[in-house]
Amino acid sequence: MTTIVTDNCKGCRFTDCVTVCPVACFHADEAMLYIDNTVCIQCSACIPICPVHAIYADDDIPEDQRHWIEINAERSQALPVVSDKQDPLPGAEERKTALGY
Amino acid sequence: MDALGSEANPLRAAVVGSGPSGFYAAEAMLKSGLAVRVDMIERLPAPYGLVRYGVAPDHPKLKEPILVYSQIARLPHFGLLGNVAVGRDVSVEELRAHYHAVVFACGAETDRRLGIPGEDLPGSHTATEFVAWYNGHPDYRDRSFDLSQEVAVIVGQGNVAADVARILAKCVDELRTTDIARHALEALSASRVRDIHVIGRRGPAQAKFTNKELKELGELVNCDAVVDPRDLELNPASRAEIDAKANFVSAKNVEILRQFASQPASGKARRLFFHFLKSPRALAGAGRLEEVVLARNRLAGEPFKQVADETDRAEVLRSGLLFRSIGYSGVPIPGVPFDARRGVFPTHDGRIVDGAGAAIGGLYAAGWIKRGPTGIIGTNRADAVSTVKALLADVPKLAPEAKRGADGLRALLSARGVRTVSADDWLKIDALEVARGQPDGKPREKFTRVAEMLQCLDTPTAALAARKGIG
Numbered sequence: 001m002t003t004i005v006t007d008n009c010k011g012c013r014f015t016d017c018v019t020v021c022p023v024a025c026f027h028a029d030e031a032m033l034y035i036d037n038t039v040c041i042q043c044s045a046c047i048p049i050c051p052v053h054a055i056y057a058d059d060d061i062p063e064d065q066r067h068w069i070e071i072n073a074e075r076s077q078a079l080p081v082v083s084d085k086q087d088p089l090p091g092a093e094e095r096k097t098a099l100g101y
Numbered sequence: 102m103d104a105l106g107s108e109a110n111p112l113r114a115a116v117v118g119s120g121p122s123g124f125y126a127a128e129a130m131l132k133s134g135l136a137v138r139v140d141m142i143e144r145l146p147a148p149y150g151l152v153r154y155g156v157a158p159d160h161p162k163l164k165e166p167i168l169v170y171s172q173i174a175r176l177p178h179f180g181l182l183g184n185v186a187v188g189r190d191v192s193v194e195e196l197r198a199h200y201h202a203v204v205f206a207c208g209a210e211t212d213r214r215l216g217i218p219g220e221d222l223p224g225s226h227t228a229t230e231f232v233a234w235y236n237g238h239p240d241y242r243d244r245s246f247d248l249s250q251e252v253a254v255i256v257g258q259g260n261v262a263a264d265v266a267r268i269l270a271k272c273v274d275e276l277r278t279t280d281i282a283r284h285a286l287e288a289l290s291a292s293r294v295r296d297i298h299v300i301g302r303r304g305p306a307q308a309k310f311t312n313k314e315l316k317e318l319g320e321l322v323n324c325d326a327v328v329d330p331r332d333l334e335l336n337p338a339s340r341a342e343i344d345a346k347a348n349f350v351s352a353k354n355v356e357i358l359r360q361f362a363s364q365p366a367s368g369k370a371r372r373l374f375f376h377f378l379k380s381p382r383a384l385a386g387a388g389r390l391e392e393v394v395l396a397r398n399r400l401a402g403e404p405f406k407q408v409a410d411e412t413d414r415a416e417v418l419r420s421g422l423l424f425r426s427i428g429y430s431g432v433p434i435p436g437v438p439f440d441a442r443r444g445v446f447p448t449h450d451g452r453i454v455d456g457a458g459a460a461i462g463g464l465y466a467a468g469w470i471k472r473g474p475t476g477i478i479g480t481n482r483a484d485a486v487s488t489v490k491a492l493l494a495d496v497p498k499l500a501p502e503a504k505r506g507a508d509g510l511r512a513l514l515s516a517r518g519v520r521t522v523s524a525d526d527w528l529k530i531d532a533l534e535v536a537r538g539q540p541d542g543k544p545r546e547k548f549t550r551v552a553e554m555l556q557c558l559d560t561p562t563a564a565l566a567a568r569k570g571i572g
Contacts (some may be wrong), residue, residue, distance in 0.1 A: 003160075016427045019483035020476075022121065022166040044313050045479035048350045057313070060353070084486075100346050 122149020122468025451488030
């Protein structure tokens with residue numbers, strides 16, 4: 001069971017997901033968020049709230065995004081937890097529009 | 102006078118309710134940087150609300166927020182006053198006398214009604230009763246459900262309906278090593294339920310299941326999911342809904358249902374039928390539920406605003422066991438305004454407001470009692486945090502007189518003969534539950550009566566040890 005953050009978060013980082021995470025399993029760097037699956041309870045609260053559908057679980061992870069499984073695992077261990085809403089990255093709204101959301 | 106929220110005059114806050122919203126509200130206050138004392142007041146001796154008594158026993162991972170809550174309970178300046186019912190043991194007025202702020206996070210404790218003839222026939226139940234019963238909630242310990250019926254009907258298509266369907270569909274061996282209450286496991290082991298019908302008022306594109314919960318219903322060991330492909334023919338407005346990119350959850354639900362429809366039945370012992378565009382019009386039977394009359398509905402309206410209109414067409418489903426799961430409603434507490442239509446405490450930005458819409462100083466609400474029964478566990482974190490934000494912004498305006506908080510309240514309750522349960526007391530009950538579960542390979546065997554829980558605290562340990570496993 002795996003839930004991960006993928007491409008679409010990069011350059012957006014809206015952080016709506018962290019506000020609904022019941023167990024504070026999101027970690028962040030300058031570019032995006034990552035999920036620590038050793039803490040995540042697979043509740044999927046974050047999936048529908050992401051404005052750019054960057055979060056996927058299990059079978060729903062698109063083939064071309066599966067490399068993010070390993071990246072989420074690695075980066076989440078190295079970065080601090082983010083559990084409060086932060087401002088989206090500059091240009092996030094434009095990127096959201098460009099992604100079709 | 103020292104400023105409120107300083108070490109000399111800490112903000113004293115009471116949180117009513119110990120479920121997710123209550124714990125997230127407590128955490129947000131305790132980590133606010135102000136000097137705060139938070140007391141959580143819980144009606145039962147056991148904390149954690151719907152995580153303990155709502156989340157299904159076969160979803161142990163979803164119960165893991167309890168680990169987070171138990172850490173919050175260990176933060177400095179957090180106190181638990183369990184076994185205390187606001188409105189029974191202590192009034193809201195008394196709470197306001199002891200605390201600068203009161204946050205109601207008491208959830209939505211009762212079900213909405215269908216409002217149709219026959220709703221109260223024996224055999225017709227609320228999903229809440231069943232869920233609380235299999236989860237060992239003391240208020241529902243003595244409920245009984247006629248599981249000798251072969252056909253069960255669940256009205257509603259959200260995650261609670263999915264939980265009820267799954268518990269009915271699973272065989273007891275799949276539940277044996279969960280924390281399901283022993284009385285429920287015993288009753289379910291004699292279940293003759295064979296067909297389960299899940300009824301939705303609107304179409305497949307409007308079903309409220311989360312993808313994961315729906316998918317799980319098609320992967321049951323002992324039960325085939327049955328969907329009529331004709332039910333998946335969408336009207337133009339519903340097609341527009343699932344084509345909207347942001348509505349990917351509904352699109353996925355429809356895709357999952359299509360997959361169910363294309364799966365050939367594999368002859369499993371039980372079958373789970375999904376019905377769409379049907380509403381119960383009446384429940385009928387001679388002295389008990391025998392028939393569910395289902396009206397056929399038609400969707401009308403713009404995409405995302407479609408409503409189900411009943412047509413003249415109807416069908417009859419023979420069933421002696423029905424659970425309604427069409428949403429919950431909060432329960433009023435004397436001394437707090439109540440919006441009976443929505444079943445919530447009326448609020449503005451988390452501040453409880455009176456009939457004229459003006460904030461009542463010092464009273465707040467978070468979670469289901471504030472916004473109604475929507476979302477899942479984590480949704481209540483964002484909700485509680487936003488309420489606490491409003492509360493903290495009000496601190497300079499709150500009456501700054503020092504309040505007595507827990508010391509005063511404990512004295513009051515003790516004089517009334519109320520045996521309060523502290524966080525340390527709960528840890529004792531918790532450890533005994535875990536120990537009781539061990540012989541059966543269960544994570545815990547819950548105490549299902551308040552008296553049993555209190556006995557854990559007031560009986561010498563040796564006597565308890567001798568009785569371990571009994572009860």
